[in-house]
Amino acid sequence: MPELPEVEVVRRGLDVWVSGRTIESAEVLHTRAVRRHEGVLSDQLKGRRVESADRRGKYLWLPLDDGAALMAHLGMSGQVLMVPKGTPDEKHLRVRVTFADDGPEMRFVDQRTFGHLMITQLTAAWGRTVPLPIAHIAPDPLEDAFDEDVFTAALKKRKTGIKRALLDQSLISGVGNIYADEALWRAKLHWARATETLTKPKISELLAAARAVMTEALGQGGTSFDSLYVNVNGESGYFDRSLNVYGRRDEPCPRCGTPIRRDAFMNRSSYSCPTCQPRPRNGRW
DNA sequence: CATCGACCCTGCGGGC
DNA sequence: TGCCCGCAGGGTCGAT
Structure with a gap:
């Protein structure tokens, strides 16, 4: 889980x-x-x-x-x-x-x-x-020990795409494929956006989006597409209903109506809105 | 050092 | 009905 x-x-x-x-x-x-x-x-x-x-x-x-x-x-x-x-x-x-x-x-x-x-x-x-x-895992964005300035400084040193960075547990922990896509959609960032091109305010906005989506998901008992993801009593959460892009290929973007696209990414998937999250010219995979 | 692909497993759904 | 392929909220490791 x-x-x-x-x-x-x-x-x-x-x-x-x-x-x-x-x-x-x-x-x-x-x-x-x-x-x-x-x-x-x-x-x-x-x-x-x-x-x-x-x-x-x-x-x-x-x-x-x-x-x-x-x-x-x-x-x-x-x-x-x-x-x-x-x-x-x-x-x-x-x-x-x-x-x-x-x-x-x-x-x-x-x-x-x-x-x-x-x-x-x-x-x-x-x-x-x-x-x-x-010990090498960074704090997650919901704990007091998380330091936005430390994260921002570390992120700017990276030469990679923003989603790869979000999934790197030594930079920020707790974020996985679902919440990375959801946070990027909320912050209107494409997953391949080069980390070094991000401004401090944009990084702050992305972090706020990540915190918000994970806090909301927690309030709904988490995300469960099937019985694999359950609490200690075997019960499923229902945040899957609130997902905006993840797993929603070809469905309309809740913000602008454009069909959601699905890209191959690290032997997995990335979901995004082609209009709200345009592909960067010099993106990094 | 930093970055990235291959790999570790089982099961399911879709296309043929 | 099968079979094969691709795919699934993860991290680790070796090659470059």
Whole structure:
């Protein structure tokens, strides 16, 4: 489950459902689901108490009472579900974490196995305490540690297209393919616009658009085209109804009526309005 | 160093 | 009905 709003929906669920509980066991059903790991996951988690649920960008983690943390990245299709004990296993169940009480167990379900769990130490980075492996990830635009001037300076050094930059988690985290397209549409910027040609006010406008669209999506429980993207209780959000361009090829632009175009981009897609977001003369892919 | 394409997987829908 | 292709909210890695 992908971008910032969807991951935040999961974090909020975990904060409610696992904070303060003590882990009883962890069962790994697929080797790819746990990365960079030495030893038995269950041995390291048994008896640990979960303090809370934190997030930066698309990464979330559960700080533990021994100072380490259980980190998760959902990849393209990962889900974290809270289900009553005894519930039949999901087809793509990868890791099961049980607790020393009668409450629900936590399950990591992931069809495509691009996501993973990891036990990691915490460290200070960009004004926060975060897992060591993601110390290089920039703050996301919804956290206090995000510094617009720092982002703007870093962006101007880049020689690439604006969408590539938005998707680079070391510049700004949490933005993925959907919200990049939606933010660019709101700011009337083409995805291939060269970063070095952007003015400070335009960058500010783009950031405001990114914040707005992700905040609105969060208010609707995130974006779900199908049952792959759900909260810890398996429920879908409904922000997909509010998308202006993403996935709307040939549909009229909500602003000017021009049919939305779809371009191939990094083995994926970019959606934009040909009128509101004209292709730049010296764009960068 | 910075940038970019290939690759990692499973499943689904569309065209033939 | 199949089969094949393209496509899907992700990051990592090696080649340049």
